[in-house]
Amino acid sequence: MAGSFAERYRKLLADITGNSSSNYGYSLRAVETAEVQLGLRIPDALRDYYLSVGRHELNHVHNRILSPDDLSVSQRRLVFQEENQCVLYWGVRARTTAVDPMVFQTMDFEDGDWVAETRCSQFLPGMLCWYATGSMPHAGYSDQMDAVVARRLMRGWPLAGRSGVHSAFVRNGQVVCVEESGAGVMMSLGTRSSKDFKALVSELGIGIHER
Structure with a gap:
């Protein structure tokens, strides 16, 4: 079940679209299957986004939020978003214990430097x-x-x-x-x-x- 950040994400999407449907999230099973495959738990602020609004089409109109089964770990970062031409990538620390971790950006998720942007609960609504x-x-x-x-x-x-x-x-x-x-x-x-x-x-x- 989606947690403390989910209601805020749903409310924002409803404010934008005028649609208060609760059917825009990935299933808990899909998220938990991804976590098993990755060998980690997705931080709450990002996990709740997937569970509440992660499937909405807005998440793919420019930069793309990756589906749970496309998530990957590189350079100790959990990569969850790519720019529409695959020039930029965003991720959070893969082994963080933070509920609302910092989001980092890179131009090369295999060998590039990662630059801090802002907390997940601010970044995702902003995007x-x-x-x-x-x-x-x-x-x-x-x-x-x-x-x-x-x-x-x-x-x-x-x-x-x-x-x-x-x-x-x-x-x-x-x-x-x-x-x-x-x-x-x-x-x-x-x-x-x-x-x-x-x-x-x-x-x-x-x-x-x-x-």
Whole structure:
């Protein structure tokens, strides 16, 4: 049974998609079979993600969350995600006792250096939101702007998660991601309805390119 992180993941997915179905997780049997094959227990924050929302299609629209039977261990890292062109990989320490371990990124999971990003419970929701802003029914992105401006625009919005370069915010079905870009940042946003999209663009008061 999914544990303490699962409800947060389910709620976030429901906020993004408007669908509160509980059928987007892998089965406990699939996760436990993977753990036996790997010879380890998947850390809770990642395990709960698989059990609650890991099968949802958003997990494959850009970077790919690997299915439980595709998980592998390399350089003492449990590799669970790959970039869509297999340029980057993400993993956690394979033998960690942490409930919510740090996520690391590498360009070569067999022989590369691993760079720390953020905790699993922040990374996974942050990535989910980023994928959403590229695939929701109504979506767009800004030009590069000063990070101070973006922080002001997001004031009062609840933080849903973050990765190394993304900070994600969700409010009533409206999703905004702030992404580091050169010397500044870019904002991407998505909504389920045209009305909400127009309202969000009006509220932000910045130029948005619709996807």
